[in-house]
Amino acid sequence: MTEPYTPVLAYNTSAELPPGRSDIPLVVTVNPPAVYVRSGDVWVPVASVEGDIPTPTVVNASETTAGIAELATQEETDAGSDASRIVTPARLAGRAATEARSGVVELATTAETQAGTDGTRAVHPAGLKSALAPEAPITPTLVNGWVAHGVPYLAPGYYKDATGRVHLQGTVKNGTGSTTIFTLPVGYRPPATVAFTVDGAGGTAAGTSKCEVSADGAVFALAVSGNTRYSLNGIYFGAA
Numbered sequence: 001m002t003e004p005y006t007p008v009l010a011y012n013t014s015a016e017l018p019p020g021r022s023d024i025p026l027v028v029t030v031n032p033p034a035v036y037v038r039s040g041d042v043w044v045p046v047a048s049v050e051g052d053i054p055t056p057t058v059v060n061a062s063e064t065t066a067g068i069a070e071l072a073t074q075e076e077t078d079a080g081s082d083a084s085r086i087v088t089p090a091r092l093a094g095r096a097a098t099e100a101r102s103g104v105v106e107l108a109t110t111a112e113t114q115a116g117t118d119g120t121r122a123v124h125p126a127g128l129k130s131a132l133a134p135e136a137p138i139t140p141t142l143v144n145g146w147v148a149h150g151v152p153y154l155a156p157g158y159y160k161d162a163t164g165r166v167h168l169q170g171t172v173k174n175g176t177g178s179t180t181i182f183t184l185p186v187g188y189r190p191p192a193t194v195a196f197t198v199d200g201a202g203g204t205a206a207g208t209s210k211c212e213v214s215a216d217g218a219v220f221a222l223a224v225s226g227n228t229r230y231s232l233n234g235i236y237f238g239a240a
Helices: 073-079 089-094 110-115 125-132
Strands: 026-028 034-039 041-046 157-160 165-169 170-172 181-182 196-203 208-213 218-221 230-231 234-236
Touching: 073 089, 125 230
Parallel strands: none
Antiparallel strands: 026 034, 034 041, 157 165, 165 234, 170 230, 181 218, 196 208, 196 230, 208 218
């Protein structure tokens, strides 16, 4: 067809085509009669029509048949039980996930996962791993002659785990007996004094000593059997 033409509908029908579906074939009156499909701004003939122009058949869309379909409302999308309507991207985005149904959900940040107070976002493996990991040990300021023991023992330190419990670690030496080793800052102190039995030694002899951590944060070397090795490992408590 070399001459410009203007397709004109050759029939009237009460059936309404779905909005935006310009790819559905229409029977039009041209010379010669043919079935045309709109491609952009151009009508392209796809079949000739012999005799009377047929009445178009409009069918409902299904999983196996092309046709027309109604768009689902947000309520129908949320219900998730209608198999005949079409869900649009906007309605799908509006279906929020809950404890009772599947849906769209935002992933929690590491900070939100660690806070543990958000009931609407989803935790992913990387965020969970980060939330469960204890913080890095903090090096305290030692006083009263206490110093880090050194190799092969851990350096003295303190940290919180994922549950908020405070842990002490490391081994010190050379301090004065029955004195404060270091003081914990606010946020790392117990609500009341807690006492522990720890590994302590004088010279090369093995022994045990006592350690108390008070509500003001003082880590106190109590009942020291010797000051050549004083362990803080195994001390933990809930922070106030």
